[in-house]
Amino acid sequence: HGPVGLVHVDAHADTSDVVLGERIGHGTPFRRCVEEGLLDCSRVVQIGLRGWQVCLRGSGYSADSYAWSRAQGFRVVQVEECWFKSLAPLMEEVRGQMGGGPVYLSFDIDALDPGFAPGTGTPEIAGLTPIQGVEIIRGCRGLNLVGCDLVEVSPPYDTTGNTALTGANLLFEMLCVLPNVKYL
Template sequence: MSEELSATDTSAMLTPRYAEIATFLRAPLAGDWSAVDIGLFGIPYDGGITNRAGARHGPRAIRDASSLMRMIHHVTRFNPYEVCRVADLGDVRFRSVYDHETVMADIAAFAGRAHQAGMRPFAVGGDHSVSLGLLRAAAERHGPLGLVHVDAHTDTWDQFHGSKFMHATPFRRAVEEGLIDPKRSIQIGIRGAQNSPEGWEYSREQGMRVMFIEEAQDLGPAAVAAEARRVVGEGKVYLSFDIDGLDPVYAPGTGTPEAGGLSIHEAQRFLRALDGLDFIGADLVEVAPPFDVGDLTSLSAATLIYEILCIMAGRYAA
């Protein structure tokens, strides 16, 4: 850890888990954004959903479930809070929650402030449409990015019932706007029958590496991570994890569940194997608490958020 950094105040993490204000991973609430290295924040928005709404409630439920997380990783013995300053930035506030383009602008402005403050923003949604606003902010600061995208769906369809801005289109818009480099992008866990192959074909035509679930499970987490490393290379990378990348057994509370997905253990091992990549931002999306069972999806989400935090914090350990 560099001399100018001080570790996160973890005193509140040692109180009973049912105490204190619920924050992501029990991190302190941010005051001075310039004193934060990794900023977690919520995006309570699901105006881009095509069917089962409820992801707007995701950030609040995940904050509560994340009180079960602890500090030291059981495999690596790494404590992210010792090497960098982690804080909860609160939620994006919307000027007009029924206007999707205004919502994207609000998300981009919030994430842009985080980038300008020198931190690595980590957003918790919300539906997957929010990734477009987040990528706009990240690319404005860092240029076109590599992408590691875990999902049941490519989210590269062109439109749905006349709208080009919804949760199945963010990465097509991101390619069109030059926010991501499709040749440095990989989509992992893709599955489920579709009425049109449009999304799969667009991703491949643009040069994105599309890894269907059968290939991912045949290879195993370590080989999948090695392929992700090969695709994204040494440059700056963005990580987007849709909770429906997991099998519904581990994440029933989501808008578009698809059977036959990753296990939580496969996802954890895959994420750990990405350690060392330069993730300048991340999101975890599509947790819909109204469809959850026993808070299982929120717990899975909180667990993956901790894993992602560890690999993001690893950049500060040198």
Template structure:
């Protein structure tokens, strides 16, 4: 199971993504968008935990934080942390009705309990599906790859109707066709976009907990995110940046750049709403 082999330190990702975001500029070179001119944007800080070592309480704290954001009519763009954070984020944003999901990742993250806990980075989308937060028939998982000790995650995604696009299919189709297929799957309804940095090949993003060779290039990753322009997003995240495993800082820089791409999508959506 992927969770058993993960390297730690994703908790340091948000701080380093913030550091690297100082290199981001405002006007996009392709779309000529300036998200800071299109919407009011602010870093509202970190989620405060009431009991750091109680994973269920941590999940509740994150969910409550995002519920308040959602009720205030804001569109959240989040930096993880490992992928376990996306489940409580969805609890806060999608409690009224299930939403579509665009997941860009090396792993399906649909495994069951691990070491007696359901709160781990290998199972957020199984939890979200079982809680009725995401519609599995409107879920697409892009870039999946890497050997596993059990087929449990792949089998769960398949059995529930999620569209799994293994990296070989992504490479064969090309980014434009992958975007078209993902748009077909999620349709026109509300959708959440979650980007795990391990979807990118470790040649470009070595600083992550569960690196898998044979992934997206950094350019493909940016083009993929940009392809979802106009999709009705309720929020997005970039997760699993683990700075200690990349002394160059390039993984966090890519994470910050991806967040800028997502910010452009969300700001344009807010400006045209």
């Protein structure tokens, strides 16, 4: 596809250079993507970012992750901009940003509030609601989506199974907005 646009939904930017001494890890993928020329950086949006504890702890994570994102041309929508409102208007803007080029959708379950999805390794309070998650995914309808994922569901922490239920339903929503899906 060449460089793709990216709709990244997450509590964390995942743009660190090195985490706990490792360049390849769950906190570094989008730094590596930029280095490898995989992203059309003016068509990247990161939604739901917070993760204050990780920044303050400073345990190998970078505190300036959002500044680095913005310096690449990413749009950063911190979670405070999402509180108490529908994200349908935001997604209208995102569709304008993405245009008709190829887009990848990456959804980290920890973007949601841990009250809804506690089964994950780095929970952060004050997150998105499942309704907002669905609004984001449905807001991708009409984009040239070329791929998508749902990451960071951790069964050992998911004592009720509710996180898996929510993750599975978000994946179903993604299948419903993928273009060119052959319905059997």
